Amino acid sequence: MTTEAPDTLSDTVRLHTQDGVVVLTIDNPPVNGLGNTVRAGLFRGLEYAIAEPQVRAVVIAGAGSMFCGGADIRQFNTPAAAELPLSRDVQALIRHANKPVVAAIHGAALGGGLELALACHFRVASAQASLGLPEVQLGLVPGGGGTQRLPRLIGARAALEMIVQGRPVDAAKACALGLVDAVAQGQLLAFATAFALEQAAAEGSLPDLHGRMPALDEVDFAAVRAGLDPRARNHKAQKAAVDCVEMACQHELAHGLDLECEVFLKLVAGPESHALRHLFFAERQAPKFEARIPADTPAIASVAVLGAGTMGGGIAMAFANAGLPVTLVERDQAALDRGLSLVRRNYGVTVEKGKLSPAEVEARLARIRSSLRLEDVAEADLVIEAVFEDMAVKQELFGRLDTLCKPGAILASNTSRLDIDRIASATGRPEDVIGLHFFSPANVMRLLEVVRGERTSDAVIARCMAMAQAIGKIPVLVGVCEGFVGNRMLTGYWREAWFMLEEGARPEQIDAAMKRFGMAMGPLAMADLAGLDINWATRQRLLATWPPGLRYPRVADRICEAGRLGQKTGAGYYRYDNGSRLPQPDPQAMAIIEAAGAEAGFTRRAFTDEEIVERCVLALVNEGARILDDGIARRASDIDVVYVHGYGFPAWRGGPMHYAGTLGLEAVLARLRALEAAHGAQWTPAPLIQRLVADGQAGF
Known part of the structure; x- marks a missing residue:
């Protein structure tokens, strides 16, 4: 039938x-x-x-x-x-x-x-x-x-x-x-x-x-x-x-x-899978940029990178790895030779690990053309500066690029903190200027903060978001403010680590507690790795705008004033023996820390892991909520992507904003108010958190 x-x-x-x-x-x-x-x-x-x-x-x-x-x-x-x-x-x-x-x-x-x-x-x-x-x-x-x-x-x-x-x-x-x-x-x-x-x-x-x-x-x-x-x-x-x-x-x-x-x-049903599934969607949502742009908008086919230091060399590798030709420009031959030597050394490590063959490395190196002439960037579709983090230096450079680069070229800064709009004002084409904040090492780290200036065109944003994905990055579109998303939040994270040092915690205790929480590195070891001088210069630059009566982290300055700038000088919050990258507790650092605490008026006390984690993580959450409210980030999940892929926040916790939701925003608000009462105005709860709790929302 x-x-x-x-x-x-x-x-x-x-x-x-x-x-x-x-x-x-x-x-x-x-x-x-x-x-x-x-x-x-x-x-x-x-x-x-x-x-x-x-x-x-x-x-x-x-x-x-x-x-x-x-x-x-x-x-x-x-x-x-x-x-x-x-x-x-x-x-x-x-x-x-x-x-x-x-x-x-x-x-x-x-x-x-x-x-x-x-x-x-x-x-x-x-x-x-x-x-x-x-x-x-x-x-x-x-x-x-x-x-x-x-x-x-x-x-x-x-x-x-x-x-x-x-x-x-x-x-x-x-x-x-x-x-x-x-x-x-x-x-x-x-x-x-x-x-x-x-x-x-x-x-x-x-x-x-x-x-x-x-x-x-x-x-x-x-x-x-x-x-x-x-x-x-x-x-x-x-x-x-x-x-x-x-x-x-x-x-x-x-x-x-x-x-x-x-x-x-x-x-x-468990929290780890909830967190990883949250990130799965967040990582796919972050690169989306809905804008009407001409269908014939060209893809980026050639790149120039200015500065052959650690960041510039890593950025050049990222593009060469993706098959794009790169012109790497430096001011003098010695700096260029150092940069190219570092690039070769990094590729050599990859060969030793069996991830690339020598022939593949040579093919990638062949895509990197070196130059001492700024004029050699003239035909590049995308020019990325990775020079010294100084506004005057960057403005002078962008003024020269404005006259040298072809019409339609994208002019990008790798700045981690500086105002993209001020950089763009040095050109006659602010619509072509954008921030591309790569994370070190740029050839490895997947995160890319794409910083949209006030006048950056949609076409430039769309081309950069597409470019980022083409070279294997996860782009997150952010707005202009001091430190953008990642480093603006990092300021509060480090602030609490510094304050707890002054109050009685030891560097190794803080770092161990945060590693047990799941961070890839503790905040103080991470600071030593990054170099303490950059953040010190930022604090000095912003000191004039420091709110009266707001507590200032003396210990961070005192460590730097002692010439301890992290791994690069063999000493920071830890000491590093004979060029080692392994942090060792240092009595000299502790003497500076204890003196700074006494100067701030603190009698040293004991800390639990729970208090260390709470203060560090809730500082991230509170600032993240302000960033979201300010429109610097488009969505809470974007902040999670930034912190997991750029700062080593444990993926199985979903990022700081998702993690706050697992605690419940009502509980987060209660703890923020308690911390404000105990430690001062730096803990004033973000208005967004207060509004969400009033509306009965458990998370962002």
């Missing part, structure tokens, strides 16, 4: 029949996520195909640019995620089908998308396809059978590598592993249909992973756990993934699926 094919499976799944093969096409842009309507559509389509005698096989494919990007994480922790049928129901229907079900993979099959393909009897892929289980990057384990089916298909060792690292493999590697059965020759859908009919005509039962058990002794699971980096943002998820793969070697598939589900549900 022939039944009529359903006209509509769901809003996101289409069905058509070709040569006796039902093709179910997932059409849920942008990534064909396995949301509730996709699951329902696939289930209905499979039910029809299984029941219809004229149907010989089923092919599941994806519309657009990919097969399926995984579960729809927008639905996590919502009722839609629990709507029936679940992914597990779809997979069970495939298992019990008496006709071959083939996944036709193009583009990407990631996460739940690959788990859907693993549940199919067969998998074919286009040559350009990639397949992976990246859930650990979101603080999760694969929750749709990935940790149980993948080891049964390709072995525990190979499965562990894919799942714990979360990195995809290409079609050729997938075929070699046995993850896909064939790589398509020609058009994928036609190939998949022919393959499905061939399997339908073959004798014998369909493949069933339920009858397989991966070898337990193939992997030393204890050694794998011990080898995980406890500092990794997703360490908890990685460890859970190892546990799940070990379960696959110990239990029948049905029981393993139950155990995997328990682990997944625990992680998805």
Whole structure:
């Protein structure tokens, strides 16, 4: 008996029949996520195909640019995620089908998308396809059978590598592993249909992973756990993934699926995964810049960098690594030679680590042209100055660039604090001037603060946001103020560290407490690394505007006045022996700290880790709220991206603004008021926090 094919499976799944093969096409842009309507559509389509005698096989494919990007994480922790049928129901229907079900993979099959393909009897892929289980990057384990089916298909060792690292493999590697059965020759859908009919005509039962058990002794699971980096943002998820793969070697598939589900549900409800998923969306939202610009606006094809110091050399490397030609300009040969030597040394370290071949390094170095002539920037699409952090120096330089650079060239400053509008005023084309605040080392750090001046054109902003992504950066658009977003907040963070030194804490105690909280470095070791002279000069520049009666951090000045400028001088808040970068507690530093505290009128007292963390982190939160209220940042999540990627805030806490939401803004406000009563006006709660609490909001 022939039944009529359903006209509509769901809003996101289409069905058509070709040569006796039902093709179910997932059409849920942008990534064909396995949301509730996709699951329902696939289930209905499979039910029809299984029941219809004229149907010989089923092919599941994806519309657009990919097969399926995984579960729809927008639905996590919502009722839609629990709507029936679940992914597990779809997979069970495939298992019990008496006709071959083939996944036709193009583009990407990631996460739940690959788990859907693993549940199919067969998998074919286009040559350009990639397949992976990246859930650990979101603080999760694969929750749709990935940790149980993948080891049964390709072995525990190979499965562990894919799942714990979360990195995809290409079609050729997938075929070699046995993850896909064939790589398509020609058009994928036609190939998949022919393959499905061939399997339908073959004798014998369909493949069933339920009858397989991966070898337990193939992997030393204890050694794998011990080898995980406890500092990794997703360490908890990685460890859970190892546990799940070990379960696959110990239990029948049905029981393993139950155990995997328990682990997944625990992680998805936990704060770490909430934080990492928040960052996942924040990192994708930050680069978006909605503006009407001419369709023929050109991309940036050539770059000039002024200054071959640590920042300038790193910036040149970032562009050369992305394949763009760079002109690196210095004032004298000695400075240029030092800069190029540092660039070569940095590349040499990369070669030693096995991340680049010598030939690849030479190709990148060949893209960096050195020059002592400022005139050689004339034809560059983008000119970035990375010279001394002094307004007069920068204004003089931009005045010269105004006359030298071609019309339409973007003139950018790498300043970390100075007023972009004042820099732009030195030119006759302020609409072409922008801030591009790279973070050191610029060839490694992914964050880029894109500083929009008052008159910076939308086209210049759009070109710079696109450029940043093209060279592998995460751009965050910010406004003009002292320190922009990151360094403006850092001032309050350091301020509390300095004040606690004066009140009785030791540098190593403060840094240890913040590292236990999850920061990549403590505030004082970070200050020593950055160099204390830059911040000292900033304090002196701003001293005339210091509010009367507001407490001033004497200890920071006293350390610098003693010639202790951090690692560069072998001493700062710590000492650094024989060129070492390892901070050592220093009695001489403590003598300066104790004297500064006495000068400020403090009797030294004991500190707990909890107080250290609270004062440092809430200083970030309070200033972040002011920045948001001032319109310097477009959204709270942008601030989180800045602090995670630029300042080492623990990703598994989601950034300072997200973390404040986990505490609850009402509790944050109460603590700010208590700190204000105890320590003064620097703790006055930001008006935005007060308004949000009055409106009943728990977070930003």
